[in-house]
Amino acid sequence: MKKVFIVLSGLTTLCPLVAEEIQPDTLRNIQLEEVVISATRAKQTTPISFSDIPEDVIKKNNFGRDIPYIIALTPSVTITSDAGTGIGYTAFRVRGTDVNRINVTINGIPYNDPESHGAFFVDLPDFASSLSSMQIQRGVGTSTNGAAAFGASVNMQTDNIDTEPYAEIGSSVGSFNTVKTSIKAGSGLIGNHFVVDGRYSVVNSDGYIDRAWVDMQSYHLSLAYSADQTLVKFLTFGGKEKTYQAWNGVDLDLVQRDPLNYTRHYNDLGRYIDDDGKVQFYDNQTDNYTQTHYQLHLTQEFSPNLYLNAALHYTAGEGFYEEYKTDRKYTEYLLTPPVIDGVPLKKTDLIRQKWLDNDFYGATFALHYQKSSWNVVFGGAGSNFEGDHFGKIRWVRIPNNFDPDKDWYRNTSKKTDVNTYLKANVEIARNFWMYGDVQFRYIKYTMKGTDDKYDEETGAMRDITQEHTFPFFNPKVGFTYRANANNSVYASFSVAHREPNRDNYTEAGPNEKPTDEKLYDTEIGYRYQSPSFSFESNVYYMKYKDQLILTGKISEIGEMLTTNIPNSYRMGWELTSAIRFNPLLRWDGNLTLSRNKIKNFTEEDINVYDVEGNWLESRSTYLGTTDIAYSPNVIANSMLTFTYNRFEAVLHSNYVSRQYIDNTSCKDRSIDPYFVNNLRLGYTFSLPHTKSVTAGLEINNLFNVEYETNGYNSETYYVDDKRVNKKRYFPQAGTNILANLTVNF
Known part of the structure; x- marks a missing residue:
């Protein structure tokens, strides 16, 4: 028998458990699978700040909401949902850094979109049901594959081999007509070598925001072959989503001025006036995407x-x-205006589609050597991305012989990304480890063709043809000292580089030339663990050169826009702790206190108009040191857990301080602080012919708080020296519930 620790919410829980007896063959299979992700994951002797989320915690918190809502339990994380419910388009930030700058991998394979750098979990609904663990590394972290880690990296591992046959049926139902149904099954070991596992899920919800419904499906299928020294595993997984657009947010100023006609969940997307002069909403104002993944691991x-x-x-x-x-x-x-009574029309209503057709493929490798005091990994990856962007006009109110199959614009993108790394963790003296990590990364990115913006000067769609190359060298060094079984300290210094994404080039102003950014990350931490108490303290200083900072503006499809800022930094203190009061009661918590600043900031190019609406000038204002947008100074989580036999109750409390939606530190353009409580109840029992039955209830926003988690400036300008700000926010649902039932056979 051996003792193991369960990790909860990024903390090692405080009660050692006796592991079940594991057969040697099964243990070997598990060890071989762990090698798949060990190349990119941190260990206790790695001198960085990280949190592990194991399978049991994922399962307990998986009621159908997206991956960010499971990550939200870990330090320095904020989350947001377009629909206000955590289902559909969701996102998260770590240390104020948005997901476009967070490296996400699945089994060590890059998941971030190579062009936008985004990680769209809407394309993998209910993916949590196929995960065995996650690790969140804060800061630069260890070398990994894919997008640069400029605030954090998230490594997800799919289900491990299960040598025993099983079946699982799960369903969640709740507010806003939310229904999630999933079916899982596994063959167990076939012929001492083969294992087949599969899952299929359907998720539907109306959403809190008007018409923000989702209709999503996903699957996961794996076939594994194992022998004494070999494991081959083929996986395919994917999702199909159709969601009503809710990425514009809500004009809360309008709600305040006219509460009889507008509400906190009012959605203006799809709004138009019909031929009778009545307000209507287009019923197919939707986002539609299918994403399919294939992975072959040896x-x-x-x-x-x-x-x-x-x-x-x-x-x-x-x-x-x-x-x-x-x-x-x-x-x-590019439509020909019809002529009415000898006068050509200038404008019309129309329905358009903007298409993506992408292929992303590549290979990864990692060679591991471990002996006595040495742990060395040599690895790398190479990938190619090919993407087509094109648009179609499907309907025109007053047409003139238009062709619905003709492209209104079309461009292609290609991106090659190659990296190699060597990292070693060596015990150079008793209980004293030195960590070294060097990575070389090369990117070549090309765009060719026209995009969706019309060029008045040329009378054609804008040509965006361009090519960019980036050679990056990213070194890391650190030390860990373990004084005894309970106490350890660590320190590290890392350098990272990141290339601009597609929007940085296509949305840049006429005088903007996006460039790569550089990060110097220093981390110093202390860890204490015992059977009744654990504690970790980490301080960080992240100094940026030419950081691509969110501006508070969005593209027409809701993507947050960024611009290079020459001099900025993030510094903070992260605390995590857990206390086992007695066998029934435990408390887990984490707290982040931070400063996130831009030095010598100038707000540029704000238009000035007179009272008649005539443009006067473009104004720039020097503001000195300001706060970085979307970067709260305080983030706190508290989790109070009561356990009695097979019953568990968890009260999760989350506080996020004020966030500015641009970089001016103006309170009028900010997201108010919020404090939200969620309650989760779970009870496990057994019925005849079942292994277990788990019933759960999640009550979110327990005290019905009105709050928003995201926002932006749709327009900002001056009229007669008075600042006008047209702001949009993303309100979250009031008190809502999700109940689930999972039966294991």
């Missing part, structure tokens, strides 16, 4: 000290969003 043990992990991967994505646009110029869509 893990080979050459000796007890030497392993190889290699993988091939391919991801296919295709979809479009459709929208009703009002009062649009014919010329900006």
Whole structure:
């Protein structure tokens, strides 16, 4: 028998448990699978700040909401949901850094979109049901594959091999007509070598925001072959989503001025005036996307000290969003205006579709060597991305022989990303480890063709043809000292680089030239663990050169826009702790106190108009040191857990301080602080012919708090020296519930 620790909410819980007896063959299979992710994961002797979320915690918190709502239990994390419920389009930030700057991998395979750098969990609904663990590394972290980690990295591992046959049926129902149904099954070991596992899920919800419904499906299928020293595993997983657009947010100033006609969940997307002069909402104002992943992993043990992990991967994505646009110029869509009574019309209503058709493929490898005081990994990856962007006009209110199959614009993108790394963790003296990590990364990115913006000067769609290359060298060094079984300290210094994403180039102003950014990350921490108490304290200083900082503006599809800022930093103090009061009661908590600043900031190019609406000038204002947008100074989580036999109750309390929605530190353009409580109840029992039955209830926003988690400036300008700000916010649902029932056979 051996003792193990369960990790909860990024903390090691305080009661050692006796593990079940594991057969040698099964143990070997598990060890081989762990090699798949060990190349990119941190260990207790790695000198960085990280949190592990194991399978049991994922399962307990998986009621159907997206991955960010499970990550939200860990330090320095804020989350947001377009629909206000955590289902559909969701996102998270770590240390104020948005998901476009957070590295996300699945089994060591890059998941971030190579162009936008985003990680869209809406494309993998109910993916949590196929996860065995997650690790969140804060800061630069260890070298990994794919997008740069400029605030954090998230590593997800899918289900491990289960050598026993099983079946699982789960369903969640709740507020806003939310229904999630999933079916899982596994063959167990077949012929001593093969295992097949599969899952299929359906998620539907109306959403809190008007018409923000979702209709999503996903699957996960794996086939594994294991022998004494070899593991081969093929996986395919994917999702299909259709969601009503809710990425514009809500004009809360309008709600305040006219509460009889507008509410906190009012959604103006799809709004138009019909031929009778009545307000209507287009019923297919939707986002539609299908994403399919294929992964083939090989893990080979050459000796007890030497392993190889290699993988091939391919991801296919295709979809479009459709929208009703009002009062649009014919010329900006390359349409010929009709002539009425000898006068050509200038504007019309139309329905358009903007398409993506992407292919992403590549390979990864990692060679592991471990013996006595040495732990060395040599690895890397290479990938290619090919993407088509094109638009179609499907309907025009007053047409003139237009062709609905003709492209209104089309461009192609190609991106090659190659990296290699060598990292070693060496015990250079008793209980004293030195960590070294060097990575070289090379990116080549090209765009060719026209995009969706009309160029008045040329009378054609704008040409965005361009090419960029980036060679990056990213070194890391650190030390860990373990004084005894309970106490350890660590320190590290890391350098990271990140290239601009597609929007940085296509949304740049006429005088903007986006460039890569550089990060110097210093982390110093202390850890204490015992059977009744654990504590970790970490201080960090992240100094940026040319950081691509969120501006508070969004693109027309809701993507947050950024611009280079020469000099900025993030510094903070992260605390995590857990106390076991008695066998029934435990408390887990984490707290982040931070400063996130831009030095010598100038707000540039704000238009000034007179009272008649005539443009006067473009104004720039020097503001000195200001707060970085979307970066709260305080983030706190408290989790109070009561356990009695097979019953568990958890009260989760979350506080987030004020966040500014631009970089001016103006309170009028900010998200108010919020304090929200959620209650989760769970009870496990058994019935005849079942292994277990788990019933759960989640009551979110227990005290019905009105709060918002995100926002932006749709417009900002001066009229007669008075600042006008047209702001949008993303309100979250009031008290709402989700109940689930999971039966295991």
